[in-house]
Amino acid sequence: WDTRKPKNFPPGPKWFPIIGCAWQLHYLHQRKGSLAKAIQELSLQYGSVVGARIGRRRTVFVCGVKTIKELYTTDELNGRPDDISTKSRTLGKRRGIVAVDSKIFLEQKRIVLKILKEHWFRREILGNVLEQEVRTIIADIEKKIVENPKMCVNNLFGVHVVTSLYSLLTGHETNNDNEDIKELNSAMESFSQNISLIGTVFTHFPFLRHICPDACGYNLYVNIHKRIITLLSKKVKELKVANGYGFISAYLKMLDFGPNFSEDQLVAISLDILIGGYDTTCNMLGFAFLYMLLHPDVQAKVQEEIDRVVGRERLPTLDDRPRGTLDENSGWENPKAFNPERFMKDGRLTIPNNFIQFGLGKRRCLGEVHARTNIFLIIASLLQKFNFKAIPENLPLLDIFEGFTPSVKPFKALVTLR
Numbered sequence: 001w002d003t004r005k006p007k008n009f010p011p012g013p014k015w016f017p018i019i020g021c022a023w024q025l026h027y028l029h030q031r032k033g034s035l036a037k038a039i040q041e042l043s044l045q046y047g048s049v050v051g052a053r054i055g056r057r058r059t060v061f062v063c064g065v066k067t068i069k070e071l072y073t074t075d076e077l078n079g080r081p082d083d084i085s086t087k088s089r090t091l092g093k094r095r096g097i098v099a100v101d102s103k104i105f106l107e108q109k110r111i112v113l114k115i116l117k118e119h120w121f122r123r124e125i126l127g128n129v130l131e132q133e134v135r136t137i138i139a140d141i142e143k144k145i146v147e148n149p150k151m152c153v154n155n156l157f158g159v160h161v162v163t164s165l166y167s168l169l170t171g172h173e174t175n176n177d178n179e180d181i182k183e184l185n186s187a188m189e190s191f192s193q194n195i196s197l198i199g200t201v202f203t204h205f206p207f208l209r210h211i212c213p214d215a216c217g218y219n220l221y222v223n224i225h226k227r228i229i230t231l232l233s234k235k236v237k238e239l240k241v242a243n244g245y246g247f248i249s250a251y252l253k254m255l256d257f258g259p260n261f262s263e264d265q266l267v268a269i270s271l272d273i274l275i276g277g278y279d280t281t282c283n284m285l286g287f288a289f290l291y292m293l294l295h296p297d298v299q300a301k302v303q304e305e306i307d308r309v310v311g312r313e314r315l316p317t318l319d320d321r322p323r324g325t326l327d328e329n330s331g332w333e334n335p336k337a338f339n340p341e342r343f344m345k346d347g348r349l350t351i352p353n354n355f356i357q358f359g360l361g362k363r364r365c366l367g368e369v370h371a372r373t374n375i376f377l378i379i380a381s382l383l384q385k386f387n388f389k390a391i392p393e394n395l396p397l398l399d400i401f402e403g404f405t406p407s408v409k410p411f412k413a414l415v416t417l418r
C-alpha cells in the first residue's frame, strides 16, 4: 500500500494509498475510449515504459513496437504471477501453459507444440476440418439472409470458432458433441465479455473477494472457469476409454512422462487453448469485416482477386493461400489507413518484421497456424459468396469493446449473395 515507488521503477502517474493510480488510469480509459489509447497518452508523458500500481499490483505498460519486441524476447520477462487470478482459474493451483513459467512451462509448451504438429497442423486434417466448418458458416448465413438480410456480423463466428477448437481438442470422437459445443460456446461468450486480460476488481484488490465476491467479479470469474473445466474434465474421462485422435487423446498417452503430466494439467492446457483461440480469432474476424464495410473499395478489390485466383465455381481452399494476400493486414507507415496492399512488393506478399500480432519468443502463440488458416478460409470464402454492406441508418463505428481482449462493438450489415 506504500505510495513510494521502488528504486528504478519506471516513471508513471502518482500513487495514492490503497488504490495506487487506479483512479487516474480509469479516468483516462473512460476519456480515451480504450485502455490502449489511455496508455498511449501516458507514454507521451512518461516514455515507452510506464510504471503504475493498481491496487496491490505493480504494473508496467509497454508501448511501441521496438520496446514490445524487447519485452517479448527478454527471458526474465517471460514469467507469470503466482496470484489469485492465475490460481483461481484452475481450481486453486497454477496449471496449464499460459499461467505457469520456468521449467514446467518450457516442458509443457514443447510437448503441446509437438502434439499439434503431429496431429493437427497437417493439410489433410486442419485444412479439411476448417474447410468443412466454413461450409457450415455459409449455410448459416444463407439461412439468415432468407429470414432477415440485416444481420449482426460479429456474432456469426463464435460457435464455429469454438467448434474448430473443440475438434482440435477432441477430434469429435464422443457422443455428446453438439450439446457440449453449445455449452462451451455459451461459456466462452460469457468469458470473453466478462473477463479481462488486464484483470478485474478482485485481481487488483484481492481482499474484496471475502467481502463482496459478487460485486468484485470473483464469483463470476471462478464460475465461468468452472463451467469450462467441468466440461473439459468430462471430455477427458470420455476420451480415456474412446481412444481417439484429438489433442486430448494424444496427451492422455503421455501421462506417465513425468510428474508434471496429469489429467488436471491436461484440462488446464485445453482451457488455455480455448481461451487463447476463441476471443482472439472472433475479434480479429470482427475487425476484418468491420473494415470491409467501412472500405467497400477494398472489399471489391479482394473479391476481384478471389474471382481471378479461385473463380466462383468452388470455395477457396488452403491450397489457394499462397496465391491470395488477404489474410495479412496491418500498417506501419500510415497505420490508421486500411491498406492491405502495403504488404505487396513486386507482386509478392512481404510481411514486415514488425508484424507481431502473434507475439515473439518463448511465449509466441502456439495456435498461429490454426488461426491464420481459419481466418484466411473464413474471410476468403465469405467474401467470395457474399457482399457485406453498411446499413445507412445504422452505420458501424470503430468503437472498442473491452472484453478479454479488445473487440469492435456489435455491428450490423446488409448481407446479400453475390
Ligand code: HEM
Pocket: 097, 098, 099, 109, 165, 272, 273, 274, 276, 277, 278, 280, 281, 284, 356, 357, 358, 359, 360, 362, 363, 364, 365, 366, 367, 368, 370, 371
Ligand atoms: C487471431 C488469432 C490469435 C491471435 C491474434 C493470437 C495472439 C497471441 C499472442 C500475442 C500470444 C502471446 C501472449 C503472451 O505474450 O503472453 C498468444 C499466446 C497464446 N495463444 Fe494465441 N492468438 C491467436 C489465436 C490462437 C489460437 C487459435 C490458439 C489455439 C489453437 C491460441 C493459443 C494460444 C496459447 C495457448 C497461448 C499461450 C502461449 C504461451 O503462454 O506460451 N491462440 N496468442
